[in-house]
């Protein structure tokens with residue numbers, strides 16, 4: 293049976309080469325023979341071999357094997373993953389052992405037994421093919437890594453004070469391997485910051501893998517993250533590596549970490565503590581080396597409650613914490629971000645739009661953007677698609693008037709815990725008083741009026757809550 297595979301046989305004895313070719317071409321799709329080892333570099337450059345069969349001695353009377361060692365070294369220099377099988381004279385076991393120390397994979401003795409030679413080379417070709425495949429995957433991965441980190445889609449924009457602080461933190465902790473927890477409302481750019489941390493880290497040329505824990509079903513959690521063996525559960529028809537292993541050497545971004553149920557938090561904690569994963573259906577732990585960046589839109593106060601989130605896990609995840617401010621707290625960034633997406637979408641939809649009018653920019657700056665930068669980006673995309681002007685104008689934007697009318701509520705809702713609704717009356721009262729004070733810039737008369745209280749009552753409540 294012929295299997296795919298390209299074999300190179302190098303020997304100075306032409307009879308050996310002819311015999312090898314006659315035998316091997318019945319078993320492999322291509323066999324190249326060569327009687328002059330000086331042609332090896334050129335052959336390696338011009339062909340993709342899966343295995344090389346290499347003689348040890350190339351001069352009459354020579355039996356030390358030193359020529360074979362030198363050509364073996366040369367081959368591995370040019371092609372480090374090459375599988376080399378040495379041909380040794382009968383009794384030359386010591387020489388063969390030495391060659392294997394230098395990187396040869398196996399050896400055959402002359403005169404060979406046909407079946408043994410074919411078996412040895414079949415194993416060598418299979419090993420060579422999987423090494424070539426792995427190399428191709430590594431190269432492709434490297435290209436993808438470069439491609440995704442350089443694309444315009446992933447630029448973190450903003451020059452406002454709050455963003456400067458974010459950049460500073462990113463720059464400081466990116467080159468360390470510290471785990472980072474990124475906090476912020478939906479759409480504030482948490483994933484972009486995670487990518488930036490990876491881009492500026494020592495792992496930049498390795499993979500950045502993102503996992504949305506919020507979207508992962510509980511039943512799939514373990515197999516997705518830790519992988520599984522064939523037959524580990526009904527439906528596991530193939531062995532599959534998990535995200536931890538796939539991200540090995542690189543960065544694993546665990547998005548929506550706050551949505552992880554408590555019992556799965558325990559499993560994650562074990563992996564982070566032990567730095568190993570055990571695929572489902574296996575009992576062999578695999579070492580992993582990944583940097584963990586996690587993110588959540590859940591408020592820190594909620595995360596800090598033991599019944600919601602394991603504090604030992606939180607402690608592992610937030611060696612450094614980066615909080616992204618909502619867009620309404622950095623409205624100076626809106627023109628820059630808006631113009632960036634205008635030009636991106638104008639190009640994408642091939643529309644001759646050059647800019648955005650200043651009145652439209654003011655409108656965007658006045659909008660509270662509960663969906664933050666993601667919502668701004670979508671609004672721009674929609675406007676670019678629908679407009680018939682060369683500059684976007686206010687009426688190109690279909691902003692939600694209700695959100696605009698309740699602008700202050702957006703702030704209030706988003707700055708308190710967005711997911712957990714506070715039910716403790718005392719706390720609700722404190723939050724409401726605090727919000728009213730902030731909204732009215734600590735003008736007691738206005739805040740009291742908004743709350744339906746007299747000034748004296750408001751003062752009493754402020755005192756009660758230590759405000």
Ligand SMILES: Nc1ncnc2c1ncn2[C@@H]1O[C@H](COP(=O)(O)OP(=O)(O)OP(=O)(O)O)[C@@H](O)[C@H]1O
Nearest residue numbers: 447448449450477478479480481482483484665666
């Ligand atoms: N500072 C920024 N500059 C440019 N684009 C941004 C910025 N922040 C966010 N974006 C864009 O907004 C969108 C949402 O960003 P990202 O996914 O990073 O937010 P997120 O906080 O992780 O959101 P979620 O909490 O919903 O997962 C993306 O399209 C991203 O390109």
